[in-house]
Amino acid sequence: MDFAPTARAQQFHDLAQDFIGTRVVPELPGYLAEARAHPWQVPPVVETLKAEARAAGLWNLFLPDDRYGPGLSNTEYAPVAELTGRAMPLAPEVFNCNAPDTGNAEVLVHYGSDQQREQWLTPLLAGEIRSAFCMTEPGVASSDAANMAATATLAGDEVVLNGTKWWSTGIGHPDCRFVIFMGVTDPTAHKYRRHSMVLVPTDAPGVEIGRMLPVFGFFDEPYGHGEVSFTDVRLPADAIIAGPGRGFEIAQGRLGPGRIHHCMRAIGLAEVALELACRRATDRVAFGKPLANLGGNRERIAEARLAIDQARLLVLRTAWLLDQHGVAGARNEVSQIKAVVPRMACDVIDMAIQIHGGAGVSDVFPLAEMYAGARALRLADGPDEVHLGMVARAELHKYAEGVGA
Ligand SMILES: Cc1cc2nc3c(=O)[nH]c(=O)nc-3n(C[C@H](O)[C@H](O)[C@H](O)COP(=O)(O)OP(=O)(O)OC[C@H]3O[C@@H](n4cnc5c(N)ncnc54)[C@H](O)[C@@H]3O)c2cc1C
Known part of the structure; x- marks a missing residue:
């Protein structure tokens, strides 16, 4: 390496x-x-x-x-x-x-038809339009992608969509022109072959954008994380990506490189937080000393540096594995970084907030918003526990196949 x-x-x-x-x-x-x-x-x-x-x-x-x-x-x-x-x-x-345009572009590159790429990938890569990914639903525990209950029913040469999604990042952007929707096509199939992914124009009849959800009060404008309802949305069946029943597979395939991107951006965020903490700790004086020299602040700053550098090495190793072996060859490591990096970023930003005192939780510094973004990453793309479960399964599998299965 x-x-x-x-x-x-x-x-x-x-x-x-x-x-x-x-x-x-x-x-x-x-x-x-x-x-x-x-x-x-x-x-x-x-x-x-x-x-x-x-x-x-x-x-x-x-x-x-x-x-x-x-x-x-x-x-x-x-x-x-x-x-x-x-x-x-x-x-x-x-x-x-x-994100989520990067993940949606990857889906179209890997699974899209020529016609789908022409219609959606070309303007997306030209930066002319934006997109959203509509998988999570308010009605079901969406950590488990197999749970999605919205439907994508085949009717002759059409597919008909029904259901409500939420946390659809990017749906508030005025240039958001299409979403990728996940819905059940064949409820009798194996649970990993029930769902389809469908390309849906945001102006299709029956698509309604509802409220935007705040993250600790931040709306992440102009992208937003919205609720979207689909009521008898009728589209040609060729709007299905890679054919019916491939939804779960596409959801899995979509998430390798995207997690590297999220994690590296979170490391950039943590670096900014550490930088702000060091400046505040050296510029501001209490009890006759710079804040850095009070209590355990020097160790906290050192621990933040160690944590960031360790996390970066883990992500680079994962990126390298992904380049060498593809998503399937780096699945365990992708779960590792998804669990490690957002937590690390939260800890570093939290330390920086504390060193800033009251200003840290205000809007005088960007730390509160940075914390909101890092904290949400512990849920977006699947919560920590799901990734820890994947890592544990791979680890235990080495000792007892029955436990790991
Ligand atoms: C800012 C933000 C942006 C998002 N963007 C998108 C998007 O663009 N598109 C989209 O479709 N979704 C998006 N999501 C949704 C996100 O992917 C889901 O919130 C996440 O997958 C968890 O699903 P859920 O909220 O239904 O939680 P649930 O499935 O109800 O889980 C709740 C909790 O149960 C626990 N849990 C779940 N599974 C396990 C397990 N196996 N072991 C132990 N504990 C477990 C965890 O503590 C978990 O947090 C976004 C979320 C946020 C916060």
């Missing part, structure tokens, strides 16, 4: 670092203020920065396929994803590398 960046990876890293530092970070406070003032509208600076980033070659960096961008491997892209995590949520969209 060699984590030394290739010349190409170093080049993209340096280019992204410069662009984020000089163009994105200075625009971030204004962007956030505007997004709050006019939720569900896109601040104009986004299109300006997208055009500049695209011209600089910083576009669609997440796809390890040179038909769609520079074709960086997961290991090459991971450090760039970390950099984008330092300027959330603006940098990922500016590079056309934001």
Whole structure:
């Protein structure tokens, strides 16, 4: 395993670092203020920065396929994803590398038909439209993808959708033009062959966007996490991705690289929190000493550095395994990072909040919002416990197949 960046990876890293530092970070406070003032509208600076980033070659960096961008491997892209995590949520969209569009693009690349790619992937990769992923339902425990109860029923040459989804990230974006919907097609089939994934235009009759759900009071405008109802939505059957019954398989396949991206962005977030903590701890004085020299603060700062660096190494190893062996060959490690990194980011941000005193939980610093984002990551893409269960199963399997099964 060699984590030394290739010349190409170093080049993209340096280019992204410069662009984020000089163009994105200075625009971030204004962007956030505007997004709050006019939720569900896109601040104009986004299109300006997208055009500049695209011209600089910083576009669609997440796809390890040179038909769609520079074709960086997961290991090459991971450090760039970390950099984008330092300027959330603006940098990922500016590079056309934001979730859930990245995961949806991967689905279309791997499972879509030529016609589906032409209709949805091409404008998505051009940054002209956005998308959402509608799997989780309020009515069932959605940690278990096999539980989804919404229906995608075949009727002649059509598929008819019914059900309610929620936590559909990105559905509030004014450019969100399609969603990927998961529903039961054949309730009598094996539980992993019951569901289908369907491409649904957001303006299809019967699709209704409901309320947006806050995360600790933050709405993540202009993307949002919304409730969406589907009432007798009729679409041609060729809107089903890869044919009926493949939904569970696609849901599983979708989540490998996306978790690397989420984790590296969370590491970028943790780095910002540590940086803020160190500045506050050295600038501010209490009881005659800088905060850093009070109580256990030096150790807390050291522990944060250890935790971030350990987490990064684990993610890079996972990215490397993914590049070598594909999603199937890195499943255990993908679960490991999904459990480790959001918890680490929460701990580091929480430490930084504490060092900031009352200002830490206010809007004077971005820490409260950063904490909300990191905490939600312990649930999004499956809660910690599901991933720990996967790791335990792989571990126990070495000793007793009966326990591990
Ligand atoms: C900010 C945010 C964004 C999201 N974006 C999307 C999106 O774009 N699209 C989408 O479809 N969904 C999205 N989700 C939903 C997310 O994937 C689900 O919330 C998650 O999978 C858990 O499902 P649930 O909420 O139904 O919890 P439940 O399934 O009800 O689980 C509740 C709790 O039960 C426990 N539990 C569950 N399984 C186990 C287990 N095997 N072992 C031990 N304990 C267990 C865990 O503590 C878990 O947190 C998002 C969620 C959040 C918070």
